[in-house]
Amino acid sequence: MIKIITLNFFDEVIKTVKKIPQGKVATYGQVASLVSAPRAARQVGWVLSRIKSPTDIPWQRVINSKGMVSIESMAVSKREQAKRLQAEGVEVVFRDGNWFIDLDKYQWRHSELT
DNA sequence: GGTTTGACCCTAA
DNA sequence: ATTAGGGCCAAAC
Numbered sequence: 260m261i262k263i264i265t266l267n268f269f270d271e272v273i274k275t276v277k278k279i280p281q282g283k284v285a286t287y288g289q290v291a292s293l294v295s296a297p298r299a300a301r302q303v304g305w306v307l308s309r310i311k312s313p314t315d316i317p318w319q320r321v322i323n324s325k326g327m328v329s330i331e332s333m334a335v336s337k338r339e340q341a342k343r344l345q346a347e348g349v350e351v352v353f354r355d356g357n358w359f360i361d362l363d364k365y366q367w368r369h370s371e372l373t
Numbered sequence: 374g375g376t377t378t379g380a381c382c383c384t385a386a
Numbered sequence: 387a388t389t390a391g392g393g394c395c396a397a398a399c
Contacts, residue, residue, distance in 0.1 A: 268395085269397090288382060291395090296394095296395070296396090298382085298395065299395045300395090301378095301380095301393095302394085302395055302396045304379065304380040305395095305397070306397090323380080323382085324383095329380045337380095
């Protein structure tokens with residue numbers, strides 16, 4: 260049979276984010292690519308913003324393409340995410356009010372070649 | 374069902 | 387190098 264649309268975009272994103280190993284991070288665009296929607300980076304962020312309740316999802320490992328923590332939302336603070344990442348062994352640098360992560364070192368390379 | 378809104382990304386000036 | 391603007395796709399209103 261043909262698989263039309265079994266999972267929602269929401270579920271796809273959740274599933275992908277859960278695959279990010281501890282100590283690694285992924286960008287929104289990267290996650291978007293994994294769910295076959297390379298241009299849907301914003302929606303990934305939208306999905307993650309809607310989670311916030313269960314801690315099952317490692318939303319902390321998803322950052323923007325600049326390697327910076329984008330969150331400045333009401334629910335969760337950037338510092339909160341930074342602390343979570345540091346607890347996982349990710350080196351986070353605080354600079355000019357934002358938290359930066361070295362993507363070269365910590366970006367998740369799911370199965371990509373270099 | 375059209376409009377607005379994003380935890381974004383890319384290109385141009 | 388930094389700043390500004392448009393585009394993008396999916397969900398909420």
